[in-house]
Amino acid sequence: EDQVTQSPEALRLQEGESSSLNCSYTVSGLRGLFWYRQDPGKGPEFLFTLYSAGEEKEKERLKATLTKKESFLHITAPKPEDSATYLCAVQTSWGKLQFGAGTQVVVTP
Amino acid sequence: DVKVTQSSRYLVKRTGEKVFLECVQDMDHENMFWYRQDPGLGLRLIYFSYDVKMKEKGDIPEGYSVSREKKERFSLILESASTNQTSMYLCASMVASRYEQYFGPGTRLTVT
Numbered sequence: 001e002d003q004v005t006q007s008p009e010a011l012r013l014q015e016g017e018s019s020s021l022n023c024s025y026t027v028s029g030l031r032g033l034f035w036y037r038q039d040p041g042k043g044p045e046f047l048f049t050l051y052s053a054g055e056e057k058e059k060e061r062l063k064a065t066l067t068k069k070e071s072f073l074h075i076t077a078p079k080p081e082d083s084a085t086y087l088c089a090v091q092t093s094w095g096k097l098q099f100g101a102g103t104q105v106v107v108t109p
Numbered sequence: 110d111v112k113v114t115q116s117s118r119y120l121v122k123r124t125g126e127k128v129f130l131e132c133v134q135d136m137d138h139e140n141m142f143w144y145r146q147d148p149g150l151g152l153r154l155i156y157f158s159y160d161v162k163m164k165e166k167g168d169i170p171e172g173y174s175v176s177r178e179k180k181e182r183f184s185l186i187l188e189s190a191s192t193n194q195t196s197m198y199l200c201a202s203m204v205a206s207r208y209e210q211y212f213g214p215g216t217r218l219t220v221t
Contacts, residue, residue, distance in 0.1 A: 032207075097210060102151065
């Protein structure tokens with residue numbers, strides 16, 4: 001059965017304290033792994049797509065990496081505005097995404 | 110930029126009412142999706158559509174139906190709203206070549 005597990009569930013960081021979020025997956029034939037950011041009461045905002053092991057994508061303080069079994073979202077020198085829930089999803093069959101439960105990140109000044 | 114809009118941010122309905130949630134995208138995407146998001150359960154796919162008048166059931170279609178009469182518009186219908194359909198409803202539109210889904214702002218539906 002396809003599964004996506006994110007850890008930790010919650011992360012509290014001081015401003016400037018870098019950290020990583022984990023997304024491990026079990027899926028028969030990965031067609032894409034996606035990272036989203038979601039602010040409270042809003043829809044998920046697309047961040048990155050990764051298609052194959054070894055691939056990396058960067059955007060400002062965020063960097064996503066992919067191996068054959070997991071993906072990491074690294075947050076470098078975070079700021080309070082990086083506080084959000086980060087969602088990972090894998091494409092299990094055409095167009096269908098399996099989402100993880102998310103990691104809630106709080107960055108304090 | 111992809112823009113996905115949803116007809117209401119907040120909606121309060123009574124049990125038994127028929128509810129329409131509308132979603133519009135401006136990027137000429139063929140593929141559109143409806144999800145619901147609940148604490149502890151994450152995002153779950155209700156229905157999706159890969160073309161006008163085409164629809165496919167997702168993981169939790171019971172109690173819902175959809176309509177896609179025009180390419181840019183995808184509607185979710187609750188035939189007879191029940192309290193267990195109180196949730197955040199999210200619409201998404203997909204870039205088919207990259208499988209990237211872009212979400213609308215969501216509709217927080219409360220059924221009393």
